[in-house]
Amino acid sequence: MHGRAGEDPTEPPRSSPYPFPALPHEPYTTDLTERLRGQGFHPFSLPVGVDWREGGRCIRCFTCDGFPCKLLAKGDADVCCVRPALASPNVQLMTQTLARRLLTDATGRRIAGVEVERAGARFVLRAGVYIVSCGAVNSTALLLRSANDAHPNGLANSSGQVGRNYMAHINSTLIAVDPARENGDTFHKTLAINDFYLPGAHAKYPIGNLQIMGKIQASGYIAAGRPHLSLDERRRMARHSSDWWIMSEDLPDPENRVTLGSDGSIRVRRKFKNEAAHHRLVRAAEEMLRSVGYREFIYQLMPIETNSH
Numbered sequence: 001m002h003g004r005a006g007e008d009p010t011e012p013p014r015s016s017p018y019p020f021p022a023l024p025h026e027p028y029t030t031d032l033t034e035r036l037r038g039q040g041f042h043p044f045s046l047p048v049g050v051d052w053r054e055g056g057r058c059i060r061c062f063t064c065d066g067f068p069c070k071l072l073a074k075g076d077a078d079v080c081c082v083r084p085a086l087a088s089p090n091v092q093l094m095t096q097t098l099a100r101r102l103l104t105d106a107t108g109r110r111i112a113g114v115e116v117e118r119a120g121a122r123f124v125l126r127a128g129v130y131i132v133s134c135g136a137v138n139s140t141a142l143l144l145r146s147a148n149d150a151h152p153n154g155l156a157n158s159s160g161q162v163g164r165n166y167m168a169h170i171n172s173t174l175i176a177v178d179p180a181r182e183n184g185d186t187f188h189k190t191l192a193i194n195d196f197y198l199p200g201a202h203a204k205y206p207i208g209n210l211q212i213m214g215k216i217q218a219s220g221y222i223a224a225g226r227p228h229l230s231l232d233e234r235r236r237m238a239r240h241s242s243d244w245w246i247m248s249e250d251l252p253d254p255e256n257r258v259t260l261g262s263d264g265s266i267r268v269r270r271k272f273k274n275e276a277a278h279h280r281l282v283r284a285a286e287e288m289l290r291s292v293g294y295r296e297f298i299y300q301l302m303p304i305e306t307n308s309h
């Protein structure tokens, strides 16, 4: 992890600095940071988990954000967890395999096996310890699919709370264009702003975090947000834009939940509970960016498909 302790005004206490220094901003982002500071904001170096150590594999390319790293230089679950685990002789990774159900023993209080399906065949795996770790939606679905006579509403669900109060971030993208400045940065994702994260003059409640995304290209977000523009026009915007990820916390609601359909399909019901705060953050971001020269904006609220975290 690369970062710089003490820059983020919302940073909690920490016992030691980051293991590696913050990734330096490239020239456009350096200039943007100075402009933001000039307007009284507190931009900080975004902590980034890429292997940019001396001799590390990272080459700071432009496809980092939202893509797997072909050089295995990104500190993701594959690189940091799965591949090191597979180096152990007693670890086997079964791909293309669905964990269908957890089976309980006769007492109904212990897991006795996990029924899996692979290439159309079902069989049971048995172990001393089982770890359910399939993410918020699929862990819920596994527990609900495992209903039996002793647990008619699914495992660990005597309260009826399994799958309820489902929360994820409320996310938007904001592409801000300043026609007067060309953005020649390649690795763009080194800057974040938490000036709106805590209550203050902008709002009585926390409204969220702003961070730069990987540099957008003419064919992606801009094409989705401005489909009527020509490719040349989209390229012009991409060359002159700063691209932001806008992220607010959501609030719990028991009706936002994961359930199973009668055919076993997974259903996620999600209605934002903190949308007003998020829109306030979007407005604050736009005002902030206007104050440092941006004039055109493409905004997009991320739909339910963006269920990360």
Ligand code: SF4
Pocket (backbone or CB within 6 Å): 050, 051, 057, 058, 059, 060, 061, 062, 063, 064, 065, 068, 069, 070, 071, 072, 073, 074, 187
């Ligand atoms: S994808 Fe990310 S981690 Fe991988 S080389 Fe590019 S910048 Fe580095």
